[in-house]
Amino acid sequence: MTATSAEQDVWGVLSQVRQLTEPALRKAVHRLPEPTRTVAEYHFGWQDREGNPAVGDWGKGIRGALVVACAQAMGADPEQAVPAAAGVELVHNFSLVHDDLMDRDALRRKRPAVWSLFGDAQAVLTGDALLVVAMEILAEEPTMLQELCDALLSLVAGQSADLAFEQRTDVNLDECLAMAAGKTASLLSSACALGGLAAGATPWRTNALRRFGYHMGLAYQLVDDLLGIWSHSSVSGKPVGADLGRRKKSLPVVAALCADVPEVERLAELYLLEAGPLREAEIREAASLIDRAGGRAWAEQEAQRQRTRALAALEAADPEPEGARTLTALAELITQRHW
Template structure:
């Protein structure tokens, strides 16, 4: 089965359960959430199918399969993980003032900031409710959310600072993205009733994969094709994000690093020529190559951490790991 087919298969299983869960929300929230997911248009009319990657819930189902369980046993946890992810996206778009996601205006630009925040809160509450019958799962997911929030706060803090170390940016990314990937995999093992060692191993696997995913995401935030990513080209540079390749470039101690720092330090918005120059400077200072190399190394380390699993058991996890870093959106 191709990597994209594995993710699509997970989506076929998760999407109906996701829609059923969202349908239990208050009517005012279902419209905002349905729009965010791509199920509804701004007027609340059917608009298509789920537009997300469904990658995190795919890891949950694959982790359950890897430890010998029926993936269906992990379906509530998989849905909960996707709800948490989209809670973070709704709030992230508000904080970053992003106006485009998945090729459409972001929810806050359509329904207002207050409604987008409330919709995100509703998704988080619903996610925790889905795993509430299992204390260990609830605690694990809640801890991941707390770490994710800490990572988001660190991200905002780095944006306001004039400088940041590579270690700080990496720690921020591990919390912001790695925590939920780790929880996604751990919840699959927990749903299967597996021992703590399996949960810990799959947590470590997911966290490394999540960090690799963020490295690639940061590359796409600068050089991704807008037709594929659904976001404007150079979007992260436009908002002066201290993303991983940018921080690596800023800390390279080269003339290009100094010029990039000068561009990032300007009070006014960068024009299109300056954005292109900034992207070229990240390349020249080694930031792009660094991010690509780190993503590949993290995938290798993650796969090594589950190398003692039977190949047929870990095949889905390995395929999804490849998909996480060989993607265009």
Template sequence: MTTTGERPALAQPGSAGPGKAVPGNSAPDAWHLLKTARELTEPELRKAVDRLAEPVRSVAAYHFGWSDECGRPVNGEGGKGVRAALVLAAAQAVGAPAVEAVAPAAAVELVHNFSVLHDDLMDGDLLRRGRSTAWSLFGSTQAILAGDALLAVAVDTLAHRFPQGGPEAVRELSGALLALVAGQGADLTFETRADVGLAECLEMAAGKTASLLAAACALGALAARAGTERVDALRQFGRHLGLAFQLVDDLLGIWGDTTVTGKPVGSDLRSRKKSLPVVAALSSGTPAGERLAALYHRTEPLDDAELRTAAQLIEEAGGRRWAQEEAERQRAAAVTSLATAGVTPDSTPALAALADLITRRHV
């Protein structure tokens, strides 16, 4: 805990943090970075949500894990805060104190949660972070309005509490939002198409997920008033990291543990989502891929046994291995992006630790 008026700096790997230390594994350090980033950004997030009118304010507070469905305060899990941590770590990587990047970090988290509120509704997901999704408790209309409100206060936070970013920061976030919407739209369209290719699936992931992580890193660099080359390098770092993040998320959506991820495992297969491992399997030209296509393109709902069969066929067709290898390739490309601007993992341990955490979650 910090005393009133004090703000913690974003801790560097090696600091004592929650969880058990594993020799050679940066995850405990990365979790400590996330915890510290949440401590820095949560006051800004609460200020933003407090500006909202009821009942939208209560829906947003529930979604962030600050209250239960009746509005009673709780200490819930409001998400890992990866995007906020990336903003702060990117700012530090080019020489600025983390506290100078708190406003854009909060803005990015607000945008992310806007997209999550809408995404849960569009996908029909009933669980998020181990709790009922906002739309399933409060209704679709209130969830949509809450998401819209978070987007509005995100832009306002960036415009009025991040003056050093100027119009460039607003353009950065706006560009990410346009890419995010395009990616989400493609993701939904793919569900009704039988001919989705791997290249366009990667492009969809670049918009839906990677665009906001790329903007997070670029905004951190802007907070440090970095030059164009470093802003571009950090943006590319975030983009590659975002693709790795989506690949791992897709793997967890098929083979993860609900008690660990807090998300409904198998829902992507049940709704015939063309996630990256699925498209890799469908494009493999293997007998398993052909059997998967026949199963996936049926009009009848898949039962639990057929979902297990689908997951097995994806693995037999090489979809799981491809996604794991591609996630590692994207992680390596992210590190290379830092090196091209003379920013190495040795000088940016926080970014390196977060990259490891994102790409090496258990799948």
């Protein structure tokens, strides 16, 4: 598939922000004591599993890019936003290391996850260390630090709810959306607000950017859930079907379970708490049932609704024209991946 001009431009923005932010990330990680530093450098793709230097993938850097792009859209130079961008990316990677451990996901960015290679204890310590250096970067910016801490508390609440849902059979859509708001939307929302704060934007414009990130984050989670069920590991970078295998209450699943259709009875049977992990054939059956019960269609429609609300919030922030184009392109990239 040939990339459009807009897609090429936004990938260029991501590349530029990664180059701008990576020195700050490397400096922060270099402060860590061994062996935590080596584990963190593996996670970021700067070392291979044997400890040799590597030019790996530490992700697209979307959250850092949102910080910088929002700051620029408010009239600031990109360099003003680098500390906040680095802080957000460190927090994001802290959450990934811990999420993989809690969810027992063995792959991250198409490589063995930290816990699966270095053990649970090192995964906990490395995630903790990344969080500490993230806080350190913003220690001299109390308003920014408070913004990020608020997002972290929401993130913890969302992740806690996600884990608790695995032990419940009565999860409703409102609860599930609130979980996604904490687990995913909170950090994207904070990244956009941090861009506004770095630029010295008014509280009104900063809050509009915060809403932009929030709705974009919900759309992102909906798309991520769809990818987790109906995509391939080559696209998602994680084992497809693993969430279904663990009976996780993702948004398409809960939407299906709440539907008044015949398929719900069999899907509920597959999600019985007393049973062990779903087998491969059962995962395929569950995916089909969710689709036929309307879970897939609902998630696709809700993702589009959240995208529309995100773009309305962006317009309310009154960004500079070039900044508006960049942020719109980033939003499209984030929320319209193919599944």
